[in-house]
Amino acid sequence: MKNEPNSINLLRWFDPRNRKLGTWAFILNRITALGLTLYLFMHLIVLGTLARGPEAYDNFIKLAKTPIILIGETLVIAAGIIHGLNGIRIALNSFGIGTRYQQQIFIGLMVVAAGCIAIFVKSMFFGH
Amino acid sequence: MSTNEWSVTFEVFRQKKGQPAHYDEFVMKVDPDEYVLDVIERIWAYTDRSLTFRHACHHSTCGACGMRINGTEKLTCITPIREVTRDGGKVRVEPLRNFPILSDLVVDMGEFYLRLDEAKFPQVATLKEACLPFERKQQVREDGNFERLVDCLECGMCISACPVALTSPEYLGPAVLAAAQHALHQFNDKSLFDYVDNQDGVWRCHSAYECTAVCPSNVDPGWRIMDLRKNLLRHQISKIFSR
Numbered sequence: 001m002k003n004e005p006n007s008i009n010l011l012r013w014f015d016p017r018n019r020k021l022g023t024w025a026f027i028l029n030r031i032t033a034l035g036l037t038l039y040l041f042m043h044l045i046v047l048g049t050l051a052r053g054p055e056a057y058d059n060f061i062k063l064a065k066t067p068i069i070l071i072g073e074t075l076v077i078a079a080g081i082i083h084g085l086n087g088i089r090i091a092l093n094s095f096g097i098g099t100r101y102q103q104q105i106f107i108g109l110m111v112v113a114a115g116c117i118a119i120f121v122k123s124m125f126f127g128h
Numbered sequence: 129m130s131t132n133e134w135s136v137t138f139e140v141f142r143q144k145k146g147q148p149a150h151y152d153e154f155v156m157k158v159d160p161d162e163y164v165l166d167v168i169e170r171i172w173a174y175t176d177r178s179l180t181f182r183h184a185c186h187h188s189t190c191g192a193c194g195m196r197i198n199g200t201e202k203l204t205c206i207t208p209i210r211e212v213t214r215d216g217g218k219v220r221v222e223p224l225r226n227f228p229i230l231s232d233l234v235v236d237m238g239e240f241y242l243r244l245d246e247a248k249f250p251q252v253a254t255l256k257e258a259c260l261p262f263e264r265k266q267q268v269r270e271d272g273n274f275e276r277l278v279d280c281l282e283c284g285m286c287i288s289a290c291p292v293a294l295t296s297p298e299y300l301g302p303a304v305l306a307a308a309q310h311a312l313h314q315f316n317d318k319s320l321f322d323y324v325d326n327q328d329g330v331w332r333c334h335s336a337y338e339c340t341a342v343c344p345s346n347v348d349p350g351w352r353i354m355d356l357r358k359n360l361l362r363h364q365i366s367k368i369f370s371r
Contacts, residue, residue: 009294018199019291022337022350026291029334090335096358099351102337 021103029086032079039076074124078117085109134160134215138167140179141222142232151220152176160210165193168204168221168233181233188344191281194288195233196222201285201342224288226297240284243300248317249280249307279345280306286339286349298328302339302349305330309356321363330356
C-alpha cells in the first residue's frame with residue numbers, strides 16, 4: 001500500500017523475528033544472491049590480474065591457497081548450492097507444484113544442501 | 129473463564145497526525161482467558177480516551193481489529209492473553225505494517241479496498257454464494273476441505289506480514305492477488321491476467337508464505353498466488369501456440 005517511504009524497511013527484510021520458515025528461505029535467498037553477485041565482480045577483477053603475465057598467475061595461485069581464500073570459496077559454493085536448491089522450490093511452487101508442502105520441501109532441500117556443503121568442505125580441506 | 133488474575137504490561141503504539149511515534153505503557157489486571165481486544169477496550173474506557181483503534185464484531189467476522197501483537201499479525205478479538213504472554217509479562221500492541229497510519233492503531237485501508245475492487249472481489253457476497261454449497265465453482269484441497277475466498281475478512285493482515293510489501297508499496301499484495309485468482313477461477317475473466325501480469329503483480333511475490341501463516345480465515349493467499357502464476361503461464365504458453 002502507498003506507505004511513507006522508509007529506508008529502514010529494507011533492513012527489515014533480514015529480520016526473522018516473529019516470522020515463519022518461509023521468511024528464513026526468503027532471507028537466505030537474498031543473502032546468498034547478494035554474496036554471489038559480489039563474488040562475480042571479485043572474480044572478474046581477479047581474472048583481469050591474470051592478464052598481466054605468468055608471474056601474476058603464480059602469485060594468484062599462491063594467494064588462492066591461503067586459508068582465507070579457501071574459506072571464501074567454501075562460502076561461495078555454499079551460497080550457490082543453497083540459492084540453487086531454494087530456487088528449485090520457488091520454481092516448483094510457481095508451476096503450482098508442492099505449494100502446500102513448501103516448508104517440508106525447503107527443509108528437505110536444505111538437508112541436501114548441508115550434505116553437499118559437507119562433502120565439498122571435506123574434499124577441499126581434508127582431500128589431500 | 130478462569131479465576132486467575134494476571135498483571136500484564138501493555139505497550140501500546142501511539143502516533144497522532146504529524147507527531148512522533150512512541151509507546152505508552154498500561155499495567156493491567158487481566159484474566160488470561162480474555163482477549164487482547166477486551167483489554168485494549170478497557171484501556172480506552174478507563175485509562176486513556178484518546179486511544180484510537182478499530183473493532184466491530186468481536187468474533188472474527190469483520191476483520192477490523194487486525195493488529196500486531198508482539199510483532200505478529202493477529203485478530204485481537206480472538207487472541208487470548210495467555211497465548212501471547214504470561215503473568216508479569218508484556219504485550220506490545222502495534223498497528224498493521226505496510227499501511228499508512230491514521231492514528232495510533234488505526235491504519236488507512238482505503239487503497240487496499242480499491243485494489244480489491246479492481247481485482248473483482250465481491251466484498252459483499254450474495255447469500256447464495258456465501259452459504260452451502262459454497263462458491264459457483266468449488267476448489268477442493270487434497271485433504272477434502274474447501275477453498276473459500278468468500279471467507280476473506282479483508283483484514284489486511286496478509287499485506288502487513290508480507291516482506292515484499294515492506295519495500296514495494298505498489299505491489300498488489302496477497303489478498304488482492306488471491307481475489308484475482310478467485311475471480312479468474314469463478315468467472316473465467318481473462319482480463320485479470322493483464323491486471324496481475326506485471327512487476328507489481330503476481331511476479332513480485334518471493335514465496336515467503338507469511339500471508340498464509342497469518343491469515344485468520346485459512347484463505348491461503350500463498351497457494352492462490354502460485355495457482356494464479358501457474359494459470360498465467362498456461363495462458364501465455366497457449367497464446368504462443370495459438371498464433
